[in-house]
Amino acid sequence: MQKTDDLEMLTDIYKNCKMGVESTAKLMPGVQNGDMRRAMGEQLKQYQGFAARAADQLAKQGKAPQDAGFFEKLPSEISMAVTQMMDDSDSKTAQMMINGFVMGVTELKKQLADTPNVSEHTAALAGDMIQFQLNAINDMKQYL
Secondary structure, three states, X not given: OHHHHHHHHHHHHHHHHHHHHHHHHHHHHHOOXXXXXXXXXXXXXXXXXXXXXXXXXXXXXOOOOOOOOHXXXXXXXXXXXXXXHHOOOHHHHHHHHXXXXXXHHHHHHHHHHHOOOOOHHHHHHHHHHHHHHHHXXXXXXXXX
C-alpha cells in the first residue's frame, strides 16, 4: 500500500510543480516590476527543482512522471488568459500567483491527510513543497 500511496503522492507533486512552472512562465513576461519578475524567476527555479526531485523518486520506483493532462490544465489556462485580458497589472498577476500557491498547498495537505501511509521521504518532499508555496505566498503579498 505504501508504494501505491508514494506513487500517487509523487505524481501529484510532479503535476503541481509542472503546472506551477507553466503558469509562472506564462505570467512572467507581462510583469513590469523587476523585483517581482526576479522573485517569480526564483519561484520558477524552485518549482523545477521540486519537479526534478519528484521525477527522480518516481524513476527509482520504476515509474515515469506524468504531466497534467490537457483537460486538467484547461480551466486554469482559460482563467489566467481571461484575467490577464481584463487586468494585466502586476498586482493582479501577484494575486493569480498567490491563488495558484494556495491551491497547491490545499491539494498537497489534503493528499497528505488522505494518504497517511506515504514514506517519510515522500512526506518530507510534500512538506518541503508546502513550505515553499507558503513562503512564496508571503513573497508575492508585497506586490498586491
